[in-house]
Amino acid sequence: MKKFTNNRMRRLRQTSVLREMFNSPFPGPEKFIWPVFVINGKNKKEPIDSMPGQFRFSPDMLKQEMERIIETGIRSILIFGVIDKDKKDPEASFSCSSDNPVYHSVSLLRESFMDLTIFTDICLCGYTDHSQCGIINKKGNIDNDVTISKLSEIALHHAKAGATGVAPSAMADSQVNAIRERLDGKGYIDTLIMSYSTKFASSFYGPFREVEDSEPEGSSRRKYQQSYADKNQAVRESLIDESEGADILMVKPGLAYLDIVAEIRRETRLPLAVYNVSGEYSMMHAASEKGFCDLYPMARESIQGMQRAGAEIIISYWANQYQSIINS
Ligand code: PBG
DSSP states (O other): OOSSOSOOGGGGGSSHHHHHHHSOOOOOGGGEEEEEEEOSSSSOEEEOTTSTTOEEEOHHHHHHHHHHHHHTTOOEEEEEEOOOGGGOBTTOGGGGOTTOHHHHHHHHHHHHOTTOEEEEEEOSTTTBTTOOSSOBOTTSSBOHHHHHHHHHHHHHHHHHHTOSEEEEOSOOTTHHHHHHHHHHHTTOTTOEEBOOOEEBOOGGGHHHHHHHTOOOTTOOSTTTSBOTTOHHHHHHHHHHHHHTTOSBEEEESSGGGHHHHHHHHHHOOSOEEEEEOHHHHHHHHHHHHTTSSOHHHHHHHHHHHHHHHTOSEEEEGGGGGHHHHHTO
16 A cells, blocks of 8 residues: 655755745845834944844934945835933823934935835824823823824824824824824825734833833733734724725734734735834844844744735834845
8 A cells, every 4th residue: 555645745845946946035125124213312323232233323323324224125114212201291292392313313314315215103102201102181091082183293293304104003093094184184195104003912012112111100001902812803903094094004013913914914905014023023032142043044934924924014123134134
């Protein structure tokens, strides 16, 4: 009796030339968006301990760094502002100040790199003294409708500075709608909205919150961020943002949510981004520092998983190390 069927999979894997014939190519640098942190000042490039290879840049130093990164083919960034604690207040006032590092960075980058795709994160958590992503009302609740008005104001502020697109991440209901109306009302009809449409309440944001100093004290963000145990709502969140006029949808985090990426990919024709978040980045660094796994091969494998799941845009801290990944 024959032991095998005629399927000998190893026939297809004999040579690298054959293997490459069947492989999907690793996403090119044009598919990546690099998330980056900016601070006020000059000549600053401060390493972030929990995220090796990432820094807080002053606008001038970010410009310098971009010159190098653009050489590697990366053409898109997502900017987060980091401000001093004494500038934070309950209304997130500093978010719309023209002294904001995001405003300075966007203006400088727009002036220096005509074709750079610049997204800005639109949220309040880096600017409120309580670190919630919205404005808290007298009853102690996060007031959705006051919050979306503030988010719209920030979006307009960034659009004026020259952002290609804004990326609302506050998980406020109708935030896309409110921002679109505000932008259009002021003539910014071409400013893109890349919505953090399905953003989970996740433990994987730890290193990011350390950078932003935005861990809410004594409470979580579960009242507005999506529960990871509810797949129907997770898909619905993105479909609602599509109906509100989002140009690009997003699932965040990436690795634990590839089923959601695949499901949303099936449900919409909009471009879909996945956010490979800080915790996913840092845990690979930690494992590699301990000698448990190899850094860049691990990064490469996980990114290709996100591509396979159906994301065509990869928002990832690995983007500034694209050459190391591609060579791994
Ligand atoms: C702001 C925001 C967060 C992240 C992106 N935008 C933090 C959060 O929602 O708690 C996380 C990004 C990362 O972990 O890399 N709301």
